[in-house]
Amino acid sequence: MPAATKPTPKSVLISESCLQKRIRELGTQIAADYENQELVLLGVLRGSVLFFADLSRAIFDAQLETPGREVQIRFEFVQLTSYHNSTQPATVELIRGGSNYLKQRHILIIEDIVDTGQTLDFLYEHLSPLNPKTVKVCTLLDKPSQRRVPVTIDYIGFEVPDAFVVGYGLDYAQQYRNLPYIALLESV
Ligand code: 5GP
Numbered sequence: 273m274p275a276a277t278k279p280t281p282k283s284v285l286i287s288e289s290c291l292q293k294r295i296r297e298l299g300t301q302i303a304a305d306y307e308n309q310e311l312v313l314l315g316v317l318r319g320s321v322l323f324f325a326d327l328s329r330a331i332f333d334a335q336l337e338t339p340g341r342e343v344q345i346r347f348e349f350v351q352l353t354s355y356h357n358s359t360q361p362a363t364v365e366l367i368r369g370g371s372n373y374l375k376q377r378h379i380l381i382i383e384d385i386v387d388t389g390q391t392l393d394f395l396y397e398h399l400s401p402l403n404p405k406t407v408k409v410c411t412l413l414d415k416p417s418q419r420r421v422p423v424t425i426d427y428i429g430f431e432v433p434d435a436f437v438v439g440y441g442l443d444y445a446q447q448y449r450n451l452p453y454i455a456l457l458e459s460v
Contacts, residue, residue: 281455288452299330310344317351319384322441323412364394385413389421
């Protein structure tokens with residue numbers, strides 16, 4: 273792609289300090305909701321990795337602040353891929369992950385962004401034979417304007433407009449994941 277047409281992050285949509293503040297709030301809420309339980313955080317690779325790391329630390333910090341509140345956290349990951357075309361619903365496929373360890377556990381899916389809802393819908397189907405005790409969803413970003421499949425989201429960091437966003441784990445062609453903030457992309 274010629275350099276002149278390469279999309280670049282345009283403007284900061286959610287600053288680093290806003291992200292971190294909201295993640296601490298989510299950590300506190302999740303630590304309270306799963307008090308004295310074992311919880312599997314199921315990260316959806318790759319976009320959720322920075323959020324996953326900061327959120328799991330926030331849950332841990334919330335436990336330290338409230339002695340007696342203990343959540344036993346386990347880490348699991350899945351990697352999915354989706355093939356989009358403009359007229360058909362996306363085809364989502366599992367690349368790796370989803371171990372037997374998930375059987376009959378409390379699972380909290382950690383997503384970077386929920387857009388059409390097709391990835392989450394696929395994951396629910398995939399997890400159902402494992403008969404989990406509960407399956408909930410925590411997403412950093414929610415783009416409800418693009419929803420094609422109705423999905424329930426239990427914890428939302430921020431709602432974002434109908435635009436392509438990058439940063440804090442989210443990429444464009446594997447770029448910009450390392451930005452510490454969420455930015456709008458100039459043209460995609
Ligand atoms: P869904 O299946 O809900 O349509 O899409 C979920 C996936 O699409 C996300 O995990 C993410 O990989 C990708 N996605 C959707 N919207 C955006 C966006 O604005 N920016 C980036 N970087 N990825 C997006």
